[in-house]
Amino acid sequence: GAGVSQSPSNKVTEKGKDVELRCDPISGHTALYWYRQSLGQGLEFLIYFQGNSAPDKSGLPSDRFSAERTGGSVSTLTIQRTQQEDSAVYLCASSSRGVQGETQYFGPGTRLLVL
């Protein structure tokens, strides 16, 4: 079946603008994750949604970052008032419950460049 998809593939924005990044998980997967990959910080966890439970937001770096998941499927990561240090690749992953439920499958990422 189709894998995790993310859009846009690349985004260039000006400092101070807001951006929205979208993630479509694998159909039927109940868990969705956002990570950030940057040269200086490596791969960092941002936020995690599991079913109808309250999301784990412990990795969000500031209150400029927020995410929502509508209808238990598509997720949007929003960065307000972007800063140059927000430049990174934003990766989304999804997983399902069950024996294989601990494996996260990743999308191709969105490369964000803040000028």
Add this chain to the structure above:
Amino acid sequence: AQTVTQSQPEMSVQEAETVTLSCTYDTSENNYYLFWYKQPPSRQMILVIRQEAYKQQNATENRFSVNFQKAAKSFSLKISDSQLGDTAMYFCAFRGAAGGTSYGKLTFGQGTILTVHP
């Protein structure tokens, strides 16, 4: 908090030879999962192999196998018969099991760039 350490920033190997990538981790949890992911230049993270901590048998997937030493908190990846397509960044990752404090998120190592030479 969990930490994952990959001490080899870069490795290289000749095609058809064997290479081993190192990974150590630190956790106080008893049940967890360990993973190796591959990230080629296309940026797509691809699962290579996974290991459940409660299983003593080392996981294998075709040319890929792990050496899991739970007491030593070591989880190395062996690639046999290396192929040009194995050239990529390899990440070791830890995830706690359900009921633990680190359930959900993956904690990644810094990555090892592997280059396979013809």
